[in-house]
Amino acid sequence: MAMFVHLTSAANAPRIRRSGIRAAGHGQGSVRGVYCFPVLPSYTLTHQWLRELARFGSRGGLVAVHVRLDDTEDVLVGRYTDRAREAQAAESVRRIAGLEDPRGWEVFVPRAIRPREVHRIRTAPQVVGWRYLPDAHGVRPCTCFGCRVRGGYGARRLRERLPHPLDGPPPPVAVLLARVEAGDPGDPAALRDALHWFGMRRRGPVDRLKRLAAHPDPGVREELVWAVARWSTLGVAELLDGLADDPHPDVREAVEAVRDPE
Structure with a gap:
């Protein structure tokens, strides 16, 4: 059985224990499903998406939901910037574990996760992982309309300090x-x-x-x-x-x- 971790708001934990993880409305194209990442020997790599997901808000912080899938389960695997490829669950774990730098990779299960597939739910430190993109620390942030996050902490001051020639800040x-x-x-x-x-x-x-x-x-x-x-x-x-x-x-x-x- 392949083990994965799914990061979600702590407020969802009771529902997940009761009825599993529902398929996301926005998945790969028109396919609904659940995003997760293999459980690797490195705790930091396993929970690398935590700080990035926390930027978009959560109720009570984020928790780690460990999920067991059959080794032959069909999933999609790839880096978030690339097109995901079809693979079996065990193969996706081997592929990511064998990478020199697996940051930014993800596994997409094209269905809901059933309650019996949830192995455990536990709290996770809220300071693990990268933000914006891997190796973003020390890189000048982009303030274009596509990159910026509306309502993010300090977003207005950042746009005023580093105005984008095409994307603002807009005139009154x-x-x-x-x-x-x-x-x-x-x-x-x-x-x-x-x-x-x-x-x-x-x-x-x-x-x-x-x-x-x-x-x-x-x-x-x-x-x-x-x-x-x-x-x-x-x-x-x-x-x-x-x-x-x-x-x-x-x-x-x-x-x-x-x-x-x-």
Whole structure:
């Protein structure tokens, strides 16, 4: 039997003891499952993902759930930056144990873990492992929109100290609205640039921007879709409903992409 460890919030421990580990909603592509890592002789390597997972919050800290799987269980194994490969559970352990540097590797079980497969649950020190990526210590952090974590500790100060040339920090809303409302219909390039910055916000003035849904430039209408897609502001759904019937295919495809990312 192959032994793996799954790291999760301590608040989930009672449910896991009772009914096992449920399959994650976001796994490998459209496949739901459970992420874990082989139990290796090195305690630090076994629990290497702990500090990285702790960055995203947990209730009561993280616990280590030890799981036993049949050696012939089909799993996916690979480094988080690469495409995972199919393997059997025992083979995935041998493959990772034989690496010179197994940091960043993971095993994905494409199903839920049953209660009888849970070997034990124990507390784990909250200071083990790497953060952001292996060997990140001493490397200048990236503040681009794709790398930064919204709401992370010190994230705003970091963006202000190391502004990214393309991704912020964005200009104030009043400045962006002045650019949007300058002229009718306005310069398409300036409007797309303003919408690019609006897209980095969590909320925004939907009522002030919805007139751009009728802009003659399809590039502006498409950028409007990407700008409001992640907003929690009321009126976004109705705005996207209207853009879903846009005469230009690029705009319709953008709406479809933001509503069904997988």
